[in-house]
Amino acid sequence: MGWRGTLQLRYDRLEHGTTLAFEHDGPLRVLRTLYPEGTSVCHTVLIHPPGGIVGGDTLEVAITVGRGAHALLTTPGATRFYRCDGQAAAQTVRARLAPGARLEWLPQETIAYPGCVASNCWHADLAADAEVLAWEVCALGLPQAKQPFSSGVLHQSMAVDDIWLDEGRLHAGDDWLLNGGPGLAGHRALATLVLASGSPWTVERREHLLATVRALLPTALEPVAAGATCPHERVLVVRGLAPMVEPLIALWQRLWAALRTAAWGLPAPALRLWRV
Numbered sequence: 001m002g003w004r005g006t007l008q009l010r011y012d013r014l015e016h017g018t019t020l021a022f023e024h025d026g027p028l029r030v031l032r033t034l035y036p037e038g039t040s041v042c043h044t045v046l047i048h049p050p051g052g053i054v055g056g057d058t059l060e061v062a063i064t065v066g067r068g069a070h071a072l073l074t075t076p077g078a079t080r081f082y083r084c085d086g087q088a089a090a091q092t093v094r095a096r097l098a099p100g101a102r103l104e105w106l107p108q109e110t111i112a113y114p115g116c117v118a119s120n121c122w123h124a125d126l127a128a129d130a131e132v133l134a135w136e137v138c139a140l141g142l143p144q145a146k147q148p149f150s151s152g153v154l155h156q157s158m159a160v161d162d163i164w165l166d167e168g169r170l171h172a173g174d175d176w177l178l179n180g181g182p183g184l185a186g187h188r189a190l191a192t193l194v195l196a197s198g199s200p201w202t203v204e205r206r207e208h209l210l211a212t213v214r215a216l217l218p219t220a221l222e223p224v225a226a227g228a229t230c231p232h233e234r235v236l237v238v239r240g241l242a243p244m245v246e247p248l249i250a251l252w253q254r255l256w257a258a259l260r261t262a263a264w265g266l267p268a269p270a271l272r273l274w275r276v
Contacts, residue, residue, distance in 0.1 A: 002056020
């Protein structure tokens with residue numbers, strides 16, 4: 001039997017700023033809440049004390065952001081899906097945003113160890129004028145440690161309301177997917193960044209956001225290949241591939257900072273956890 005961990009977070013905008021109330025059961029915790037930007041934005045550090053997710057483990061995070069509240073969530077280390085013997089492992093994050101709420105979901109990378117059987121799913125429901133800025137960065141295996149992703153499977157999905165779904169099944173035995181030109185082309189790190197709104201953007205705002213992102217994307221394929229698009233009038237998506245995860249994370253942090261300013265007029269504080 002695996003461990004089941006649940007964490008429920010509720011952010012509300014009160015007169016003095018954004019506050020957090022939470023409940024947990026099992027191996028999921030809030031390590032700290034921080035206010036490096038003042039009281040309007042609640043920065044929250046989530047931890048999973050066991051340090052990794054194995055077969056049979058199920059982790060569920062439910063995030064509710066109230067009207068006008070602003071929450072930023074990150075983690076101090078990678079999410080690790082270890083080798084599984086039989087049972088699958090799963091992590092599910094569900095976020096619900098009230099009108100005018102903002103959420104930033106910015107965890108460290110997910111590492112799929114050889115032999116893992118895992119599911120990693122994230123979904124956001126947005127009310128009118130709510131906006132979410134979220135990413136998922138994934139490393140398949142540990143190439144520098146000579147542990148290639150030679151076996152295992154990772155199912156990943158990110159979704160916003162019923163208008164956008166990014167879903168994939170990364171199977172170590174699928175050589176065409178992992179090494180083919182239309183697939184990962186031999187890369188072992190991949191990333192998705194999404195900025196989405198509960199209300200449609202004007203054409204001018206969409207073009208401004210796209211231009212902001214594309215100005216930062218590399219013009220050559222090395223070390224990162226990346227592209228940006230608006231598949232819906234409420235959604236901007238950036239996708240990237242790289243041989244290793246480090247250049248992807250560095251680029252994604254720059255994109256986050258630029259979009260935060262372009263979309264919300266906010267500076268991007270240098271999060272101390274990202275510099276450790």
